[in-house]
Amino acid sequence: METKRPTFLPKSWDLPESIRKRLGDAAGRQRLMDEEGHLLLILHQAPEPEDQEIRKPALFWNQPGGEWKSYPEGGGLAALDAHIETYHKNIHSQDEAVELANTPRQYFDVMKHVTPLLRATRNMQAVMQQAREARPEERRLINFRDRAVELERAIELVAEDAKAGMEFSLAENTEEQSRFAHDAAIEARKLNRLAAFFFPLATLVAIFGMSPPAEVIRMPGFWAVIGVGILAGLIIRGLPMGRK
Structure with a gap:
């Protein structure tokens, strides 16, 4: 009996049964599936606080012949490049927000964006490392993996700066209130x-x-x-x- 096709998969994608039976109704966590020469990367689009923990999938499929397809944005590896660049822009935006923050509330607003972004970036980096190992002959994946590593380091620094800024701001406010x-x-x-x-x-x-x-x-x-x-x-x- 053929497995029911998940709604998040494009109807035109003819994935092998061994992959389809491992998919649920939702995309789930970021991960990699490598079956019968087909490589499927399930990544998440850059999260936002208003998403309410509902992650939007970004799919990248490498067929046995070497061709790449992507969804919801087309273009294959070009879409993967744009996907990673979106993370880079979001992280840079949060880095600037940390620099401008002065109050605990402002730092808290930054951390609401940074925390899910940090988790998503770490998971994406892990998937890209697995993809690099699964397709060692695909040298373009090396660059994507390296960029994901750099993004993980960058978002960790932003998270540390936001946390340190909030703690300092709270301590400063506490001292000021004590003086008052x-x-x-x-x-x-x-x-x-x-x-x-x-x-x-x-x-x-x-x-x-x-x-x-x-x-x-x-x-x-x-x-x-x-x-x-x-x-x-x-x-x-x-x-x-x-x-x-």
Whole structure:
């Protein structure tokens, strides 16, 4: 019984049964299949965060006669060259984004792009190495393999820079917030001492305020109490503030 053709394969591709029976309904992970002289490379198009982990396949088929075909872009190895170049452009774009990032949010946005791109690049490099070993006579695969290795190194550096930048930015923000909290504590202490300075007077106003001012002033000991309150406030105000 002939195996059902997966929907992601072009209808015009006459792959051997030994390969078709190894394929599921979806393209799955990046990998290589080498059966009966047919070499099938299943790669992923450069991922984006909005893909929601749904990877779009890029297929490259080497027939026993040496001819290459590709899908969804035609052109065979020329399409493979363009495929790898797309990864190069995306990595370069993320490298520039890291250079421009200043805040943790900006670094996080970069890492949302870099993380899936790093994983896809590593897997692509592994497949290209296997393809090079499966077809040692196809020298063009050497260049593709070498370019994939360079891309893997480049995206790893971008990922490390983004991670280091985020950690530094977070540490810097934490230090700044600590400094603001310290300054706020100093200001709160000043306000508390001002309140302590005026508290005796405020208390006196509350006590004597129920009587007419003329009667309050004539009360025994009124000015002595005012003097003691002011003196107490000055003493509290003059206490050491502590080091900033």
